[in-house]
Amino acid sequence: MFLLNVLGAGRVGKTLAKTLKIAGWKIGIVANRTIESSKSAVKFIGEGKPTTTNFAESPRGILLICLPDDELENLNTILKNWSLRGLESIIHTSGAISSRVFDKVTNLSKNIGKASLHPIRAFADPEKNFSKIEKTYFGIEGNEKGIQTALKIVDSLKGIPVNIPSELKPLYHLSAVFASNFLVGLFWIADVLYSRCEMPESVSKEIIISLMNSSLENLSELEPKKALTGPVARRDWNLIKSERETLKSEVPEFISFFDEGIKLLKKLSGGINYGYKQDSSI
Numbered sequence: 001m002f003l004l005n006v007l008g009a010g011r012v013g014k015t016l017a018k019t020l021k022i023a024g025w026k027i028g029i030v031a032n033r034t035i036e037s038s039k040s041a042v043k044f045i046g047e048g049k050p051t052t053t054n055f056a057e058s059p060r061g062i063l064l065i066c067l068p069d070d071e072l073e074n075l076n077t078i079l080k081n082w083s084l085r086g087l088e089s090i091i092h093t094s095g096a097i098s099s100r101v102f103d104k105v106t107n108l109s110k111n112i113g114k115a116s117l118h119p120i121r122a123f124a125d126p127e128k129n130f131s132k133i134e135k136t137y138f139g140i141e142g143n144e145k146g147i148q149t150a151l152k153i154v155d156s157l158k159g160i161p162v163n164i165p166s167e168l169k170p171l172y173h174l175s176a177v178f179a180s181n182f183l184v185g186l187f188w189i190a191d192v193l194y195s196r197c198e199m200p201e202s203v204s205k206e207i208i209i210s211l212m213n214s215s216l217e218n219l220s221e222l223e224p225k226k227a228l229t230g231p232v233a234r235r236d237w238n239l240i241k242s243e244r245e246t247l248k249s250e251v252p253e254f255i256s257f258f259d260e261g262i263k264l265l266k267k268l269s270g271g272i273n274y275g276y277k278q279d280s281s282i
């Protein structure tokens with residue numbers, strides 16, 4: 001049986017810990033900023049000792065760190081009251097930061113496993129997410145021992161591991177920002193525009209999700225250039241001009257995004273090569 005400790009049991013930490021507990025892992029300490037938050041996380045996970053980094057603790061086994069990315073730079077200070085020599089591996093879940101951030105933590109043993117294990121999925125609500133981890137891809141990098149520990153976690157979560165070169169993590173994470181975070185922003189813009197057309201919220205939500213799904217289905221079968229539909233793909237430049245005027249008068253705060261979006265789609269449909277492999281014919 002594996003022992004997991006969690007520092008930063010928020011959206012990702014709670015979800016992974018609960019899923020691993022169900023898969024048979026033992027949960028040790030669970031630490032958030034406040035003891036109240038740690039207790040609430042333990043209640044959700046179903047096991048663990050609630051604590052904070054103000055108390056002296058000696059976690060053994062694996063320490064999974066799911067803190068906000070900016071906090072990873074302060075790890076040496078955050079962990080100063082804990083004795084970490086008995087740990088087998090220390091792992092964090094950031095997408096953009098590599099396991100090299102652990103080199104700044106001074107109270108680790110020399111042979112500890114160090115890795116980053118980035119679940120490539122959007123975790124918004126632990127209650128809804130914890131049962132949906134199966135088949136999630138996990139970007140992994142670290143030292144040999146850390147990678148072996150990360151693989152054990154992925155195996156228990158029934159996920160799919162992908163190796164990421166440590167030095168490319170910031171670039172690798174940008175892809176998720178565009179694919180996941182910007183999609184939510186695009187949904188919001190579309191929703192605001194439908195609401196200006198007096199569309200009821202429940203109907204607009206269904207329409208936008210169905211429209212997004214149809215584009216995603218096309219993308220799963222076609223390269224982006226062929227999956228593109230709409231005025232830019234049809235070269236309806238007069239329509240684009242008049243739609244720009246409508247947007248400018250109705251919701252001017254979206255105009256710069258629209259202009260950049262049209263420029264981007266013109267490049268895509270015109271086939272400018274950004275090193276994207278499916279553009280090699282252009």
Ligand SMILES: NC(=O)c1ccc[n+]([C@@H]2O[C@H](COP(=O)([O-])OP(=O)(O)OC[C@H]3O[C@@H](n4cnc5c(N)ncnc54)[C@H](OP(=O)(O)O)[C@@H]3O)[C@@H](O)[C@H]2O)c1
Pocket residue numbers: 007008009010011012013031032033034037038053066067068069071078093094095096118119120121122123124
């Ligand atoms: N959310 C996602 O979709 C997603 C997906 C993949 C990877 N990630 C990565 O996973 C990591 C965590 O993201 P998240 O979305 O789960 O963040 P989150 O929901 O904001 O959770 C962060 C947790 O860290 C705790 N915390 C913050 N500062 C702390 C400190 N100084 N000492 C102790 N605990 C502290 C917070 O505790 P309190 O409740 O007490 O404030 C909270 O429970 C990030 O590196 C992120 O890039 C996120």
